[in-house]
Amino acid sequence: MSTDTMEMLKMTGQQAVSAALFEAMENDPKVLVFGEDVADREGGGVMGTTRGLSSKFGDLRVRSTPIAEQSIMGAAIGAAMAGYKPVAEIMLMNFITVAMDMIVNHAAKLRFMSGGQSQVPITIRTLTGAGWQTAGQHSDHYEGWFAHTAGIKVVAPATPADYKGLLLSAIQDPDPVLFIENSRTMFVPGEIAPDQGPIPLGKARIAQEGSDVTLVTYSGMVANCLAAATHLAGAGISAEVIDLRTLSPWDKDTVLASVEKTGRAIVVHEAVRHFGPGAEIAATIQEDLFGKLKAPVRRLGAPYCAVPFAKVLEDAFLVQPMDIAEAAKELRARG
Amino acid sequence: MSTDTMEMLKMTGQQAVSAALFEAMENDPKVLVFGEDVADREGGGVMGTTRGLSSKFGDLRVRSTPIAEQSIMGAAIGAAMAGYKPVAEIMLMNFITVAMDMIVNHAAKLRFMSGGQSQVPITIRTLTGAGWQTAGQHSDHYEGWFAHTAGIKVVAPATPADYKGLLLSAIQDPDPVLFIENSRTMFVPGEIAPDQGPIPLGKARIAQEGSDVTLVTYSGMVANCLAAATHLAGAGISAEVIDLRTLSPWDKDTVLASVEKTGRAIVVHEAVRHFGPGAEIAATIQEDLFGKLKAPVRRLGAPYCAVPFAKVLEDAFLVQPMDIAEAAKELRARG
Amino acid sequence: MAQTPSNAQSNTASPDAAAQLDIFRRMLRVERNDDATRAQIRRGRITAPYYSARGQEVIPSTMSHLMTDEDVICTIYRGIHDMVAKDMPLRPLWAEICGRVDGTCKGKGGPMHLTHPETGVMVTTGIVGSSMPIANGFGWASLLDGSKRVTVAYFGDGASNIGAFHEAMNLASVWRLPVIFVCQNNGFAEHTRYENGTSVDLISKRAIGYGMPGYTVDGNDPFDMYAHAHVAIERARNGEGPTLLECKTFRFMGHVFGDDDSYMTKEEKAAAMAIDPLPRFRQKLVDSGVATEEQLAELQTKIEAEVQDAIDFAFNSAPPPLEELRRDVFAEEIPA
Amino acid sequence: MAQTPSNAQSNTASPDAAAQLDIFRRMLRVERNDDATRAQIRRGRITAPYYSARGQEVIPSTMSHLMTDEDVICTIYRGIHDMVAKDMPLRPLWAEICGRVDGTCKGKGGPMHLTHPETGVMVTTGIVGSSMPIANGFGWASLLDGSKRVTVAYFGDGASNIGAFHEAMNLASVWRLPVIFVCQNNGFAEHTRYENGTSVDLISKRAIGYGMPGYTVDGNDPFDMYAHAHVAIERARNGEGPTLLECKTFRFMGHVFGDDDSYMTKEEKAAAMAIDPLPRFRQKLVDSGVATEEQLAELQTKIEAEVQDAIDFAFNSAPPPLEELRRDVFAEEIPA
Numbered sequence A, B: 001m002s003t004d005t006m007e008m009l010k011m012t013g014q015q016a017v018s019a020a021l022f023e024a025m026e027n028d029p030k031v032l033v034f035g036e037d038v039a040d041r042e043g044g045g046v047m048g049t050t051r052g053l054s055s056k057f058g059d060l061r062v063r064s065t066p067i068a069e070q071s072i073m074g075a076a077i078g079a080a081m082a083g084y085k086p087v088a089e090i091m092l093m094n095f096i097t098v099a100m101d102m103i104v105n106h107a108a109k110l111r112f113m114s115g116g117q118s119q120v121p122i123t124i125r126t127l128t129g130a131g132w133q134t135a136g137q138h139s140d141h142y143e144g145w146f147a148h149t150a151g152i153k154v155v156a157p158a159t160p161a162d163y164k165g166l167l168l169s170a171i172q173d174p175d176p177v178l179f180i181e182n183s184r185t186m187f188v189p190g191e192i193a194p195d196q197g198p199i200p201l202g203k204a205r206i207a208q209e210g211s212d213v214t215l216v217t218y219s220g221m222v223a224n225c226l227a228a229a230t231h232l233a234g235a236g237i238s239a240e241v242i243d244l245r246t247l248s249p250w251d252k253d254t255v256l257a258s259v260e261k262t263g264r265a266i267v268v269h270e271a272v273r274h275f276g277p278g279a280e281i282a283a284t285i286q287e288d289l290f291g292k293l294k295a296p297v298r299r300l301g302a303p304y305c306a307v308p309f310a311k312v313l314e315d316a317f318l319v320q321p322m323d324i325a326e327a328a329k330e331l332r333a334r335g
Numbered sequence C, D: 001m002a003q004t005p006s007n008a009q010s011n012t013a014s015p016d017a018a019a020q021l022d023i024f025r026r027m028l029r030v031e032r033n034d035d036a037t038r039a040q041i042r043r044g045r046i047t048a049p050y051y052s053a054r055g056q057e058v059i060p061s062t063m064s065h066l067m068t069d070e071d072v073i074c075t076i077y078r079g080i081h082d083m084v085a086k087d088m089p090l091r092p093l094w095a096e097i098c099g100r101v102d103g104t105c106k107g108k109g110g111p112m113h114l115t116h117p118e119t120g121v122m123v124t125t126g127i128v129g130s131s132m133p134i135a136n137g138f139g140w141a142s143l144l145d146g147s148k149r150v151t152v153a154y155f156g157d158g159a160s161n162i163g164a165f166h167e168a169m170n171l172a173s174v175w176r177l178p179v180i181f182v183c184q185n186n187g188f189a190e191h192t193r194y195e196n197g198t199s200v201d202l203i204s205k206r207a208i209g210y211g212m213p214g215y216t217v218d219g220n221d222p223f224d225m226y227a228h229a230h231v232a233i234e235r236a237r238n239g240e241g242p243t244l245l246e247c248k249t250f251r252f253m254g255h256v257f258g259d260d261d262s263y264m265t266k267e268e269k270a271a272a273m274a275i276d277p278l279p280r281f282r283q284k285l286v287d288s289g290v291a292t293e294e295q296l297a298e299l300q301t302k303i304e305a306e307v308q309d310a311i312d313f314a315f316n317s318a319p320p321p322l323e324e325l326r327r328d329v330f331a332e333e334i335p336a
Ligand SMILES: Cc1ncc(C[n+]2csc(CCOP(=O)(O)OP(=O)(O)O)c2C)c(N)n1
Pocket: A036, A067, A068, A069, A091, A095, A098, C078, C126, C127, C128, C155, C156, C157, C158, C159, C160, C184, C186, C188, C189, C190, C255
């Protein structure tokens, strides 16, 4: 039975992640899962994402750790070099700040610095995103740092199917992958094939076709771009929404082909706009499509401040569908 | 006697930093200096940059620390909140990876998260730069991470005068400043006025005027851009070299005015090009000067890999003057 | 309790009647405030995550009693009890929790980042372990100022396993900083039981590795707390350096509001709650004649009125204006 | 020496004649190689920074003697002695130090990142403290494999003050990992004297805070090293968990090649060098009849020839091609 004819399931991104972990551990005895509270003795994760794994695969392959992110990442690196495929959880992205040395100076560089002798096939799962009033130290999007770091891939899914498919690929990838889960959208149900398999890293998805403007985005902002596209359709503007899925390496071909078609591009992300990942995409588009654009490439991201607590500020901090729609209208008006 | 009529001194960037530290400590009893090996008992710093300070200002204001960058940054933050102006040294930029939480989640955010009650006027001095064959973990340029972090300024001087003037301003700035010293150029002598005072943060310097192409750069790459400009002059191309001096916030006005004049821009930095800080500048230029550019904005930076050890690879890793000159010629040829 | 590892001396100072009453007042203020907070959350009027410290009242109440107004604290997400015990005013506290402009942080920090320098609440961090290295900076400032100001760093048992703990303890000892490291050991780090994350039976033993005195204290007993806190604070004030206090306690409400406690047994929770320090100490005060029932009832009424006033104040305060996104990033406002 | 903190037992295993000779062979190989490296640097033929471990030979030589070929090490910038003692072949080592394509890392890592999995040299890091958390991963893999493989993490005294040390020690203990933490305490961290950065008189005491055995060993005495290393390795191999060995020693050549040693007194350096472990142990071997002068001279000749061969090999190797910048970033080559 092929995927097309199979009846689709409803699943949240979280359930899809859980399904991928079960499948990966089942299929490959080298896959390990660990992090704070991930084992069933600790409730299978504070969010329950890893629930059931330790009961099924044992306490040696699925381990809760002390609160010590450097030692989590260190253990992941060592075990990976010894032949395992660890999936290490950093509970929230802000906590990755205490493990940067391990990730940047070690995981990302060991293959290169060893001239190819070492390999570090780890997956770092982490959750983030504003919207829950967890304020300045619990909702940052730092993917830009890692996209700028040679030797680590950055994956940020937006749909349940992608959560599963990309996680399966990340785990089997021979190199380190940062896998970002977005807290606003990860618990929203969506369609997924019961036999959803791996989805290749580095390939974007056209979430919606359009002809007037290209919205390039990923992670939680895919939803906002789709909402903007719906609004724009009402205003007679046809927006193409590209979900990058993998931020680094990003799918230049798909983006450039789309922007060449529409002549207009807006890059949208939740991370702070200033020196944010959107700049790379905008800079590349203007360079490769110089003279073919009808308007400058726009970038939308968070303002230059910490994530604020008050709901009204947090809402204003996040790029909203209407911000995107307005930017698109402006571009359309320019040429 | 004004600066113009005074005889200029010859000084290295390192001597200028030392002079700034002496002056700042002399003028303001709240200024503190600390970090690994910085006191005279330990030789006044591995490079000798802080030599003499502890003998002059005492062991309480000038302190060597254990090897513990988190606790260095933590102590800086606490002392700053208690009214001091700590200048904390992180010996090399790669070691900042173990102190990211303190810098990003705390130093940069405390003023905002406290609604303005807290202030963290710290200066973080750090040294980096390829060229000494110190390989993958001792020469990285991570300024892009901090430029992307709201609440911390990023300063990266290129001349002895700027090393002194910008450091004086950084120390007196009411907010955290990352002050980056480049290991290739910091030990090269240059001219400086004997009474060189503070130079405002956020203001670029036109290192060389020109009319055909603008080279936007900072830190160690200013030297390479100037060398490229000399070569280009011989080839009949007049290059304007802008030394940003402060990367965040960067001097948009000066850059845009120059590029509006030349119609062509190349952003050059030592950091990895991929998702690097140059992308922000390129993306901004194309957005603000859409339709006024004669060619796409180009970016030159390090290739996507760790800093390699072998001299021949390290040379190829760094953007060389001829790479810049060639890019400029290419742009000139396009329109 | 007071299990003391080999490097520690024994401590005997004891709170007099006034001290006992003051400690109880702080405990009750903490508890009443916590109760009201949970009530408001249940009613859906507060949406932020809340880390109740119900059960841990004795620790900061005793510490705060022994601290002067100049002394400061650096605390954590589970730290509202530390602030209330330090006599932080409740109006700006509540306004902050509700995300209002009259909040101590103008609604920008929220409950995890409450700050109130006037009462010595210098830093509240949401990052495990990070209160400690920052506390050292305040300690260094005391030496520089030539002041007797003492800094208390609060943190949990789980935090004692993270790098920042180690670096901070070592630096404080080498520099002989007037900092007291107060570990509120409630037996759990989120869902992880103490012994599954921590390699030593008593966290106070770690002090040995820093040449620092360390004590394990019954954090639910104001007398044991007082005796040890007294020694630690005196030590710090006299320039003799830092102390580690491991204060054993229990959090009655789980890790975060809504936590289902599935990782602990009903029995252990019931056992812990059966020795709830608040009613126990209350009874003791009455039994020993330190206070009458009437006095304590009056105290309670007064505190409840203060809490209610703060709630009313908070919900009448406006949300912050959007310009606040551009303020306090730097000293100078970011242009629009 | 063997000062043992209270939680440690006494260790008595002793190396037999063959073991002594093997330890000496490793020491001499380390020393001859170090001497040759410094000679090449003085002649300007090597430009990379070099962190000599002259004086510290006993530690890795004894450890390596007791390790099997399956056992692995994670070491640091000052770690070439650890590798040479582990019998890493000298040709690819030299080619790497010279930045040549035949280097073990194709010239891309250099002396601070030498790697040679075939002889168990898994990681060399330039970041203080970072060898330890990674070593735990190898330890975990041993448990998963059901193998008896032991992992040794080398690090310095200064590194014992950084967060990574603490986190790694705690995790290794909680998980009972077969990892041995070998602190080469040479009394200095760059220019900082031990007691000015470290808050405890014996680093081994820190083991108490992790419920782990810890020993302070005379790292210049192969007998004391052997006795304690033996216990630690047996413990790890038998699934009893990690051990901390603090091995006291001295680095004769300062922190980095060219260091002027201004931060130490001439006397203390002279005193340390007067008890240079290499000639001392050599004399002992002869005096006790374990080896004859002739035997040792022959050994030395052989080692020197091996070193010279490696030097010749290295300088005849080509620099790496520029394509190497695109290789080994990921498993798949980055397109040009
Ligand atoms: C560096 C870091 N890692 C993980 C977390 C998530 N986290 C929040 S509280 C907590 C448990 C802390 O336990 P403990 O120190 O015992 O304090 P308690 O909550 O029991 O008061 C964890 C793991 C965090 N905030 N920071």
